[in-house]
Structure formats: structure tokens, C-alpha cells
Amino acid sequence: MEQSGTSTRLAGAVQGLTSELVSALRSGGPFRLTGSVPDVGTPEAADGLTLAALRVVGADAALPSVLHRTPSAPDDLVMFGRAVRAYPPPPNASPTSVWSHWAMERTLLRLDASPGSLDDVPGRDAELDARWLDDASWQSLTHQLAVLAPLAVPGEDCAVTRVARGRPVDVARGFVRAVRRRDWLQAAGAGRWLVLLDDVPDTLGLEAGLEFVAQMGCDDPRVALQVEAARLMRAGVRV
Helix, strand or coil: CHHHHHHHHHHHHHHHHHHHHHHHHHHCCCCCCCCCCCCCCCHHHHHHHHHHHHHHHHHHHHHHHHHHCCCCCHHHHHHHHHHHHHCCCCCCCCHHHHHHHHHHHHHHHHHCCCCCCCCCCCCCCCCCCCHHHCCCCHHHHHHHHHHCHHHCCCCCCCHHHHHHHHCHHHHHHHHHHHHHCCCHHHHHHHHHHHCCCCCCCHHHCHHHHHHHHHHHCCCCHHHHHHHHHHHHHHCCCCC
């Protein structure tokens, strides 16, 4: 029962944090990570729940600062850094988990220029590769890229983004397939990647497709987050 209650609280915290992020992307106003999780009893419990929610949301927890080019509050950077350190990927972690953690490290370095901000994170300088995507089918590629949508930000250059840039038609096919299957979250993540890729087929109708995904997936703040990110980037927001 306790584990079930913890999972429910975490799911609620993730949903609440994601909804706040969507609002911040739409308004362009300030967003604070600190205090983003409601009171759950003790300050220690709220702190732990906030860190866990940040790890689930990943690098997108800082998306308003990245896309709107607004500085993050120092205590927010501390909180984000604590989430990076608190949940390192285990040795047997999947490639997407490793890359998700790397994206958080990359985002922290992007926002926090202070020397030594990540010196205590083991392996932060290790080169990551995306070889597991080299022979991925277009269906699998789209699924993996949707999971790694936080990497789809202007100016990012890494092995995953280079794979995506080399396969725009496959990502477009995956977007269409996700829409047809009513997998709105995957469609939104694929659409976010597509706004950054060259040579996307004009026949795709990406802008109309994203509007449709937003309408159909409007009950899920995770879908809204990806669509709002795509809209901002498509409108020319640059870091």
C-alpha cells in the first residue's frame, strides 16, 4: 500500500510539474522549480518528491529557461543539480536512460556556467555513442527519439541528434504512424524533433499535424509540453 501511495504521489508531482512547465512555455513568464511540488507532509518528503519528479521529467524541467533564454534562479540550479546527482543511471541502464541522464547534465552545464558545477558527477565527460540506433527500423527510431525528446533543442549536437538529422524521412514516417495509432505522446515527441530537421517532406503537413496532436492529446500535459516546445522552436526561438 505504501509503495502504491508513493507511486501515486510521484505521478501527481510529475503531472503538476509538467503542467507548470507548459504554462511557462506558453506565457514566457518566470518559472521556479523550487516549490513546484505541493506540500506532502514534511519538508523532507516534499524535497525527495521534487527530486524524483525532476528525474522523471528530465532535462525538460529546465525547458522554459533554455527556450526563452531566461536565467534560472540559483536555488533552482542547485535543485536541478541535486536531481542529476541523486539518480545516476545504474550499470545495466538502457541507452535511453543513460542519454536522458546525459541530457540533464548537458542542460545543467548550459545553464550553470560556474566552475566545477558538475565536477563530482562520475563519467560526465565520457563520450556517448548512438550505435544502438544505427540499424534501428524507422518505427524503433521514432520511439527512441520520442523518449529522448529533451535532446531536441536548438543548437544541440550529439550522436543522437546526428542520427536524427540523417533520417528525417524515417522520423516523418514515424510521426504519421504514431498519429494513426493515436499515440499522441510519441507523435508529439517526433514532431518536436521534426521542427529541427532539414529535408522533412513538405507533404507531411507538420504544422497541421502538430495542431491535431495537441487537440487530441490535450488531456496529457506531457503531450502539451512537447507540442509547445515544437511550436516555440518552429517560431524561431533560438538559444
